[in-house]
Amino acid sequence: MGPVAGSGISVLIVDDQLPFRLAARSVVGVTPGFDVAGEAVSGEEAVEQVASLAPRLVLMDINMPGMGGIEATRRLVQAHPGLRVILLSTYDEDDLPADARTVGALAYVHKERFGPDVLASTWAEAEGRPDGG
Numbered sequence: 001m002g003p004v005a006g007s008g009i010s011v012l013i014v015d016d017q018l019p020f021r022l023a024a025r026s027v028v029g030v031t032p033g034f035d036v037a038g039e040a041v042s043g044e045e046a047v048e049q050v051a052s053l054a055p056r057l058v059l060m061d062i063n064m065p066g067m068g069g070i071e072a073t074r075r076l077v078q079a080h081p082g083l084r085v086i087l088l089s090t091y092d093e094d095d096l097p098a099d100a101r102t103v104g105a106l107a108y109v110h111k112e113r114f115g116p117d118v119l120a121s122t123w124a125e126a127e128g129r130p131d132g133g
Helices: 018-030 045-052 069-079 116-128
Strands: 007-015 034-040 057-061 086-089 109-110
Touching: 007 018, 007 045, 018 034, 018 057, 018 116, 034 045, 034 116, 045 057, 045 069, 057 069, 069 086, 086 116, 109 116
Parallel strands: 007 034, 007 057, 057 086, 086 109
Antiparallel strands: none
């Protein structure tokens, strides 16, 4: 099943903080070729939303109450092999939890760097590499 002609890359935004969800929604909205499919406030909700909305990309916060973004990413990429996940947080890259690098995420982006150019270039890089990594 391919994308519908004229439709953008569907994106699920997952973050427990409303201000960042709003900011991410704005970034996705102004990035050509991307559309917000939905939002989730926890890892558990992300797992449910991916099953029902079938987005192509998930923007996943690392630190959330309950199931965090790293465990949610691990579950999602195992259950949905074509799904791409970008981990987002305020960690400096050197301070990332060790398993953030091995859970199958497409990339890690610091929240302060996240913008339309980063979203588009990260996606383009992944699409240029069939293995996503």
